[in-house]
Amino acid sequence: MTTRPDGPDLVVLGVDGSAANLGALRYAVAEARLLGGRLKLVHVVPDYLSISPMVPLTAAEFTETGTEILRSAEAVARELAPDLEVEGWLHHGNRPAELVRGAEGAHVLVVGRDGRPLPQRLLRGDTAAAVAARAELPVVEIPAEWEPRPADAERVVVVGVKAAPHADDLLTDAFETARERDATLVVLHAWKLPTAYDDIVETRVAVDQWAREATLQMEELLREHRTEHPDVKVEVRVVHDHPSHALVEASHEADLVVLVRRAHGVPPAAHLGSTARAVLRSAQSPVRVVAPTTSRKE
Incomplete structure (x- = not known):
C-alpha cells in the first residue's frame, strides 16, 4: 500500500x-x-x-x-x-x-x-x-456489462446541457474529457413538456423555430469553450424529446455521457435530479456526473 x-x-x-x-x-x-x-x-x-x-x-x-x-x-x-x-x-x-x-x-x-x-x-x-x-x-x-468500444471506433462524448446555470462547469469538464479521449463532443439539448402541455406549445411555437433558437443559445454557451479547445470537434444536437430519453438513446453511440447534478439540498440524494437518476439507471455507456461547482484547470 x-x-x-x-x-x-x-x-x-x-x-x-x-x-x-x-x-x-x-x-x-x-x-x-x-x-x-x-x-x-x-x-x-x-x-x-x-x-x-x-x-x-x-x-x-x-x-x-x-x-x-x-x-x-x-x-x-x-x-x-x-x-x-x-x-x-x-x-x-x-x-x-x-x-x-x-x-x-x-x-x-x-x-x-x-x-x-x-x-x-x-x-x-x-x-x-x-x-x-x-x-x-x-x-x-x-454498467455491469460494459466493454470498451473497438479501438478503431470514433470516440464520442455526449454532454447533456439543460440551461445556462451550471453550464460553464459542465462544459469545462466535458470539453476536457473529450480532449483527453480525442473524442467528438456531442452537445445535446432536449426539451419536451408533458403531452397535453406540449401540444399547446407546439401550436404556438413551431418546433423548427424553437430548435433554431435553442441552437443559437447553445452556441453562445459554447463560444468560450470552443476558443479554449480548438482541437475538440463539436456537434450541437437539439432534439424535441424528454431529456432522459434523448440521453439514453445517445448513450448507444457514446463512450461516455456527461451530466451535471443539481445544487445540493437536504438530503443530497433528492437533488441528484430526475434526469440524472434516469440516465444513471438506463444508459448503455458509462455516465459521468459533475458537481455544479466543479471546474477542472490545467
Whole structure:
C-alpha cells in the first residue's frame, strides 16, 4: 500500500466484490492508463450487516472478507495492466460516505451500477446514486456489462446541457474529457413538456423555430469553450424529446455521457435530479456526473 498523497493523476474505484463490478474495474484501469496515473481501489466494510443470531460473525471476519475482495480486485487490475501502479484501501462505515472520503483529491471516482430491482434499491440504498449525489469530484457510473468500444471506433462524448446555470462547469469538464479521449463532443439539448402541455406549445411555437433558437443559445454557451479547445470537434444536437430519453438513446453511440447534478439540498440524494437518476439507471455507456461547482484547470 502506497503512502503517496492523492492527486489529480489518481483514479479511485469503489470495489464491492461482485461480478457486476468487473466492468467498472476495466473502465478504471483504462482511465488510469489514459491519465498516466495510478489506481486506488477502495472497499468499504459496512458498519452494519443484518445477520442471523444462529450464525454469529465477528468484525474480524468481515475485515478478512473485505481484504480478500481487495486482493482479488488488485490481481485482476494488475493482469489487465501490469505496468499500472495499484493500491488497495479498506474502509469501515457507511459505503457512500467512505467512498467519497477515500476519493478526496482524486481525478475521478468510478463506481459500478447497482443492478438490483428498484424496490430493493429504495429499501437498502443505491450506493452509486448516493455517491454521485454528494461527491465534489466527478463520479463515473459503469454498467455491469460494459466493454470498451473497438479501438478503431470514433470516440464520442455526449454532454447533456439543460440551461445556462451550471453550464460553464459542465462544459469545462466535458470539453476536457473529450480532449483527453480525442473524442467528438456531442452537445445535446432536449426539451419536451408533458403531452397535453406540449401540444399547446407546439401550436404556438413551431418546433423548427424553437430548435433554431435553442441552437443559437447553445452556441453562445459554447463560444468560450470552443476558443479554449480548438482541437475538440463539436456537434450541437437539439432534439424535441424528454431529456432522459434523448440521453439514453445517445448513450448507444457514446463512450461516455456527461451530466451535471443539481445544487445540493437536504438530503443530497433528492437533488441528484430526475434526469440524472434516469440516465444513471438506463444508459448503455458509462455516465459521468459533475458537481455544479466543479471546474477542472490545467
